[in-house]
Amino acid sequence: MYQEAKEMYASIGVDVEQALTALASTPISLHCWQGDDVVGFESGAGALGSGLAVTGNYPGKARSIDELRQDLEQVLSLLPGKHRLNLHAIYGDFGGQKIDRDAIELAHFQTWIDWAQAQGIGMDFNPSNFSHAKADDGFTLSHPDAGIRDFWIEHCKRSRAIAAEMGKQLGSAAVTNVWVPDGMKDLPADRQGFRQRLSDSLDAVFADKLDAAHNIDAVECKLFGIGSESFVVGSHEFYMGYAQKQQTALCLDAGHFHPTESIADKISSVLMYVPELLLHVSRGVRWDSDHVVLFDDATQQIMQELVRCDALPRTHIGLDFFDASINRIAAWAIGTRAAQKSLLLALLEPRAALLEAELSGDYTTRLALLEQAKALPWSAVWAEFCQRNDVPDELGLLAKVKDYEKTVLSARN
Numbered sequence: 570m571y572q573e574a575k576e577m578y579a580s581i582g583v584d585v586e587q588a589l590t591a592l593a594s595t596p597i598s599l600h601c602w603q604g605d606d607v608v609g610f611e612s613g614a615g616a617l618g619s620g621l622a623v624t625g626n627y628p629g630k631a632r633s634i635d636e637l638r639q640d641l642e643q644v645l646s647l648l649p650g651k652h653r654l655n656l657h658a659i660y661g662d663f664g665g666q667k668i669d670r671d672a673i674e675l676a677h678f679q680t681w682i683d684w685a686q687a688q689g690i691g692m693d694f695n696p697s698n699f700s701h702a703k704a705d706d707g708f709t710l711s712h713p714d715a716g717i718r719d720f721w722i723e724h725c726k727r728s729r730a731i732a733a734e735m736g737k738q739l740g741s742a743a744v745t746n747v748w749v750p751d752g753m754k755d756l757p758a759d760r761q762g763f764r765q766r767l768s769d770s771l772d773a774v775f776a777d778k779l780d781a782a783h784n785i786d787a788v789e790c791k792l793f794g795i796g797s798e799s800f801v802v803g804s805h806e807f808y809m810g811y812a813q814k815q816q817t818a819l820c821l822d823a824g825h826f827h828p829t830e831s832i833a834d835k836i837s838s839v840l841m842y843v844p845e846l847l848l849h850v851s852r853g854v855r856w857d858s859d860h861v862v863l864f865d866d867a868t869q870q871i872m873q874e875l876v877r878c879d880a881l882p883r884t885h886i887g888l889d890f891f892d893a894s895i896n897r898i899a900a901w902a903i904g905t906r907a908a909q910k911s912l913l914l915a916l917l918e919p920r921a922a923l924l925e926a927e928l929s930g931d932y933t934t935r936l937a938l939l940e941q942a943k944a945l946p947w948s949a950v951w952a953e954f955c956q957r958n959d960v961p962d963e964l965g966l967l968a969k970v971k972d973y974e975k976t977v978l979s980a981r982n
């Protein structure tokens with residue numbers, strides 16, 4: 570089937586081997602927080618807060634670092650290609666000690682770096698400006714209280730320094746993404762004051778210039794969250810301007826815009842003004858619900874834009890969803906593979922023919938080619954990719970997940 574598919578694609582000018590090489594060299598950064606419902610390993614970790622919510626109570630969630638690593642290894646065994654780990658600061662190896670966020674150090678993440686080294690993968694990092702007493706009233710870096718701002722500035726600065734060391738040790742720059750929940754349930758009287766304070770705090774966070782070979786800074790906007798329905802300090806316009814000013818990467822989370830707004834259309838615009846992109850591939854259902862990513866139109870359009878804009882070298886693809894209502898390993902594997910399949914479909918587009926049709930004004934041919942691409946045997950190419958990487962194909966995936974549930978997850982709780 571693969572040989573036939575290859576010939577069929579060649580007949581419309583698509584080099585399948587070239588597409589597979591591009592797919593193999595595009596890692597997806599696996600978000601650690603899918604494994605334990607965004608709890609982390611701080612001593613006395615409280616309830617998830619700051620507008621984040623996980624629904625579901627499926628048995629078998631990871632309760633320790635060892636269990637989370639075991640689950641991640643299982644997920645990696647189900648994914649073709651080499652990927653990365655995206656760690657939040659609350660997932661440090663704190664050894665049961667109470668380490669507050671403004672006191673985290675490299676030592677708390679060294680076992681993660683060693684684990685990543687053993688897996689042969691890179692790491693990305695995130696300060697965790699949420700689920701903490703000093704974030705409970707809705708503000709962190711933009712808080713009116715200078716003491717609280719300083720606390721979170723220190724946390725973010727330390728996070729960047731730790732990430733840079735991760736990048737250095739692993740030989741692959743870590744993307745450090747700053748997201749803050751700051752916002753208000755009801756109408757603010759002074760939007761500008763909050764935004765000025767956020768901007769000043771971010772300037773302090775990014776004041777130390779780090780080697781780009783080790784650390785890449787990113788900032789993430791949001792439209793609204795639970796409890797910040799009327800006002801989010803770090804809106805899209807805020808961070809679009811800020812990332813441009815600082816020349817940091819801009820993070821686009823697919824769930825952080827209006828439900829009908831697509832981040833795909835933003836890619837070609839923002840890359841004109843910021844050096845790099847970080848994507849949080851997600852699926853919002855009516856709101857920022859962080860449903861598992863699917864092989865759907867929205868995800869396919871994102872990947873199409875990355876390929877069509879030749880943006881893959883300037884884009885870091887991460888995931889951001891957390892579903893506790895289904896097997897968490899399945900959620901991770903299905904969501905990541907959906908992102909990869911979407912990327913493969915985009916890489917298999919008859920690019921030259923599409924461009925020729927568009928530039929000559931032949932929109933009939935353009936539309937026909939786009940429809941034709943959907944009917945071509947891309948799934949045979951995906952199956953070949955899975956086989957070459959020694960991971961289950963679509964028909965074999967579920968059995969592997971069920972087997973792990975039976976032998977490992979069911980023994981938890």
Ligand SMILES: C[C@H](O)[C@H](O)[C@@H](O)C(=O)CO
Pocket residue numbers: 602607621695748789791822849857889
């Ligand atoms: C854990 C969060 O989902 C993450 O840090 C952030 O990227 C986000 O999207 C918050 O809505």
Ligand SMILES: [Mn+2]
Pocket residue numbers: 789822849889
């Ligand atoms: Mn996100």
